[in-house]
Amino acid sequence: MVSEQFLWCRNCGTIHHLTQPDKSPPDENLSSDLTQSTDAFKDHHAAHKLECLVAAGEIYFPTGQKTDLMAVDYIEVTNGQDRYLLRGGRRKLGQPLQFAVVKGCLAQPGFGLHVQEAALCKAMKEHFGRASAPFGDEKIERFISLVREVVKEVGPGSIQVTGYSTTDSNVVYGRFGEAELDALMKKCSSQFEDAEVESIRRFVEAHRETGDVMTVLMRRHISIETAA
Secondary structure, X not given: OOOOEEEEEOXXXXXXXXXXXXXXXXXXXXXXXXXHHHHHXXXXXXXXXXXXXXXXXXXXXXXXXXXXXXXXXXXXXXXXXXXXXXXXXXXXXXXXXXXXXXXXXEOOOEEEEEOXXXXXXXXXXHHHOOOOXXXXXXXXXXXXXXXXXXXXXXXXXXXXXXXXXXXXXXXXXEEOOHHHHHHHHHHHHOOOOHHHHHHXXXXXXXXXXXXXXXXXXXXXXXXXXXXX
C-alpha cells in the first residue's frame, strides 16, 4: 500500500485515486485511462486547491477478503505534514473504487490468537483413524482443549509469523515455538498415556508448517478511533 497516491480537492473534498486499486482486474489500457482521468480531474478542479496525498506507511485496514471487490478499505494518508483517513469502496460491481476523507484514525494494530479447531479435528481423525488404537472424539476434543489453553497462555509477540492468508488480509499464520510445544506436551502428559503422548508429538511435528492445522491463526484487530 505504500505506493498508493491520491489528489484531494480541498475546495469540494473530492478524492481522485492516482494509482490502480489493488483489487481491480488488470487492464492493458489502464495507464492511459488513469492519465486521462487524472487530466480530466485536474481540468475540472483547475480553480481549486489540489493537494497530493500518499499512503502513510503500511497503515491499511481492509474489512473483507482480498477477493471481495465490494469490501470497504480504510487507509491512512499524509500530505507530508498531517495525516488523514480515507474510506474506499464501490457502490456496485464494475465501478472503480471511490475514496472519501472520514473523521478518525486507525488504532494501533493488535492480534488475537485462534486455534484452527475444525481443521485440527478433521486432520486428527484422518491421521489417527489409520492407527491400530485410534483416538476417539473425546480424546481429540481433550487435546484441542489443551491447545486452547496453551494459546491463551502465550502472547502474540512470542508466536513466529510463518505465512499470510491468501483470502483475508487481516490474518497471518503463526508457528508454535519450542517453549509452546514443550508446554503443550507437558499438559498432554497429564491427560494421555505415554504412547499416546508420543503419537501426539509426531502429529504436531508433522502439522506445524505454514498454514497447516497446528499453526495458529493470528487475526489483526484494528478499530477506527474518532476524536472526542
